Amino acid sequence: MDMDFKGRVAIVTGAGGGLGRQHALALARRGAKVVVNDLGGARDGSGASVSAAEAVVNEIREAGGEALANGASVTDFAAVQAMVQQAMTAWGRVDILVNNAGILRDKSFAKMDLADFALVMNVHLMGAVHCTKAVWDIMVAQKHGRIVMTTSSSGLYGNFGQSNYGAAKMALVGLMQTLAIEGAKNNIRVNCLAPTAATRMTEGLMPEEVLRALQPEAVVPAMLVLASQDAPTRTILCAGAGSFEAANITLTTGVHLGTGEGVPELLASRLSEVTQRTGEMVPQSGSAQGSNEIALAMAQSGKQAVA
Structure with a gap:
């Protein structure tokens, strides 16, 4: 499998820290030019500052790579379009999109404010839709594109207190399934990454020794495979602590029972x-x-x- 990203241009959202930062650094180390996008807000989505993105850009540049900082909110389609234009103006193409930006507003469904449900859906799902829509025509014209959606075990299998997050993350799987079909004729491969990683998003949710095992760096190989020249498509790759699995949505063989009253x-x-x-x-x-x-x-x- 070709894991060389020289000549490729990548956009990584939510890349100012945690998993996104590791994605951006890894792509840059392997030769990609990277737009480091981060709103710079708190993990609940409040606030904004481009300083986190700029710090990652500086890391990449100090290591000899090429990168640009961007502070767009993925919920703002016009700002996302401007971000993509920033990449096109600088480098003339966009090959890889890693939809990583996200927030948490955890509460049990009984206690959850609907505004918090809508906001999480907007950031995770519509944020990925906005970014993907903004690069889609470019990738069609290039006859090349690699799109990685970030799903979650909370979406695939459920997690108490995360009905909003889980719904958004599973919605991304549905988005991936159809975009992979629609993109196939133009060599646009679309996949999902389900990471288990200790980041700012997971602080306070796991014991300290578990968090130490779940370093974000351990997830990055899965992202690189899904973003690579020889990437699969319509694959849900799970990764954490150096272990990797694939999740599938299956259909049983079923039974014919006919129609009628009984x-x-x-x-x-x-x-x-x-x-x-x-x-x-x-x-x-x-x-x-x-x-x-x-x-x-x-x-x-x-x-x-x-x-």
């Missing part, structure tokens, strides 16, 4: 068969569900015809 009771009585995971598949598009259902129905009607 089907709800029949489904309830045979639910364990429906949820049986032996032989499950990873659909290549949403149409696979319908295709499977029709195939089961046709097979059943064939059996009845023979009988």
